[in-house]
Amino acid sequence: MTKTKVLIIGAGPSGISAAVQLKREGIHLVLIEKNVVGGLIVNANKIENYPGFPKGISGVKFAQLLNKHLVQWNIKPVKDKVINCEFVKDKSTGEESFVISCENGQFKSEYLIIATGTKPVKPKDIVIPKDCKEFIFNEIFRILRVKNKNITIIGGGDAAFDYALNLSKENKISICNRSDKIKALDLLVNRAMKEDNIKYYPQCVLRKIVKARRGLELNFKLKNRKFVIETDILIFAIGREADIDYLGGSVKNRIGKLISQKRLFLIGDVNNEKNRQLSISCGDGVRVAMEIAFEIKTKFENNKK
Numbered sequence: 001m002t003k004t005k006v007l008i009i010g011a012g013p014s015g016i017s018a019a020v021q022l023k024r025e026g027i028h029l030v031l032i033e034k035n036v037v038g039g040l041i042v043n044a045n046k047i048e049n050y051p052g053f054p055k056g057i058s059g060v061k062f063a064q065l066l067n068k069h070l071v072q073w074n075i076k077p078v079k080d081k082v083i084n085c086e087f088v089k090d091k092s093t094g095e096e097s098f099v100i101s102c103e104n105g106q107f108k109s110e111y112l113i114i115a116t117g118t119k120p121v122k123p124k125d126i127v128i129p130k131d132c133k134e135f136i137f138n139e140i141f142r143i144l145r146v147k148n149k150n151i152t153i154i155g156g157g158d159a160a161f162d163y164a165l166n167l168s169k170e171n172k173i174s175i176c177n178r179s180d181k182i183k184a185l186d187l188l189v190n191r192a193m194k195e196d197n198i199k200y201y202p203q204c205v206l207r208k209i210v211k212a213r214r215g216l217e218l219n220f221k222l223k224n225r226k227f228v229i230e231t232d233i234l235i236f237a238i239g240r241e242a243d244i245d246y247l248g249g250s251v252k253n254r255i256g257k258l259i260s261q262k263r264l265f266l267i268g269d270v271n272n273e274k275n276r277q278l279s280i281s282c283g284d285g286v287r288v289a290m291e292i293a294f295e296i297k298t299k300f301e302n303n304k305k
Contacts, residue, residue, distance in 0.1 A: 004030040006292060007100055007109035009085075009246075011077045012039025013278055014268025015115030016066050017285025023073045025293040030107055032100075034081040037070065038063025039117050040269070041278065042141040043159075045166035050278050060144065080104050085112070086248040087258065098251075098263075110263070111292050115285065117269040118240035118276070123154075123206075131211045136234045140166060143233060152176060152218060152229055154206055155237035161188040163237055168197040174229055176204040176220060201227075209234070242270045262295050 006022055008015045011033035019031045036042060044059030053062075070077065080102040089096045098112040120138035128136060137143060140163050147170040153160050156177030161184040164173045175192070180202045182189055192198045201222060208219040215232040251258065258264035267284035269276045 001099075001106045001108050002030065003108045004028050005109065005296070006030075006111045006113060007098065007107055008032065008113040008115055009082050009100070010039060010115035010117060010268070010270075011037045011066075011070075012115060012117050012268060012281065013041055013066065014281035014285040015039070015113065016070060017282040018113050018115065018267065018289040019075050019285075020069060020073055021286045021289035022292065023075060025289065027289075027293060027296060029075075030109070031070075031075060031077045032080055032082060032102065032107075033077045034079070036063065036141065037067045037077060040139065041066075042144075043139050043163065043166070045162045047278060060141075078102075082116075082246045084248050085246055086250045087254060087263075088250065111265070111295075112263065113265045113267060113285075113288060113292075114244065114270055115268045116243040119243040119245075120236060121239035121241055123236055123238060126206055126209065128209060129211060132209050132216055132234075135216050135232065136209075136236070138236050140235065143167070146171060146233070149232040150174070150215070150230065151233045151235065152231040153235045153237055154178075155239075156181070156202075157183040157237065157239070158185055158188060159240075160184065160237040161192045163235060164192050164198050165195070168192075168195050171197065173198045174231070175200045176206065176218075176229075177202050178205045179203070240269075244270065262291060265292070 005027050006029040008019055008029060008031045011031055015031060019029055022029045041059045042063045046056045046058060047053065047062055048056040082100055082102050084101040086099050087096060088099050098109045100107040149171045151167055151171050152174045153163055154176050156179055160175055164175050167173055203223045205221045206218060207221055210217040212230060215230065216234055218229045218231055220227040265288040267288055268281035272280055
């Protein structure tokens with residue numbers, strides 16, 4: 001079991017911000033990431049409201065800069081998936097700590113920072129056949145390089161329109177929104193509507209997914225008539241929720257107390273609900289790192305007395 005002062009789950013903008021600040025404070029940490037450095041930011045078509053990038057920057061390029069920042073501070077993320085996290089008491093010493101179990105090992109930490117962001121909401125009213133799953137995605141960072149494909153996106157929020165803009169340069173996109181109301185930022189909608197490769201369908205409800213000879217056949221109810229789209233790739237962008245399924249009962253049942261005791265910290269998108277913005281996430285990371293540093297230094301000074 002690897003011991004550390006602070007363990008951070010998630011190497012997105014908030015987790016990386018916390019890691020760099022902790023390193024600056026001289027505090028030992030472990031940073032765990034199950035996918036790629038940058039987290040969900042790699043899906044972003046263009047980041048325009050983060051200071052220092054007046055012309056904007058793509059999510060992929062920003063993630064590359066985040067990785068360089070980690071290298072600069074000699075922070076090497078552990079590529080692993082957390083499967084369980086408990087808060088336990090050592091019988092011999094009486095000390096309480098977090099025990100984080102991953103697929104490839106275990107870690108013990110005095111402080112825990114959760115920066116795992118969000119996971120996609122799964123569709124509840126549609127059956128997804130097993131032979132269709134390879135054509136279906138919830139994020140787009142794995143398919144950013146595809147070309148000459150017909151891509152269908154289910155959703156009507158920021159993610160749906162941002163994904164469409166990101167993929168439309170080399171592909172033909174259909175955005176299918178079951179509602180007649182668009183929840184996306186006007187800026188994204190206006191840009192998407194100007195793209196020849198993007199078509200938008202309101203009141204378009206997906207009823208059935210069928211494996212076709214090439215890709216998928218999607219059966220919709222469009223207003224009061226049936227509507228079929230043949231697509232190479234299907235993307236669900238119907239909402240997201242906090243990604244904290246790995247938390248064990250000893251943490252879930254005491255989460256409020258652990259937060260008030262400044263042992264547990266939830267930062268970034270995992271805690272920000274609708275205010276999921278890059279600048280907010282980065283600020284969260286720096287703030288909690290400074291709080292932890294203060295706690296550690298205060299305990300050290302008290303123990304000297």
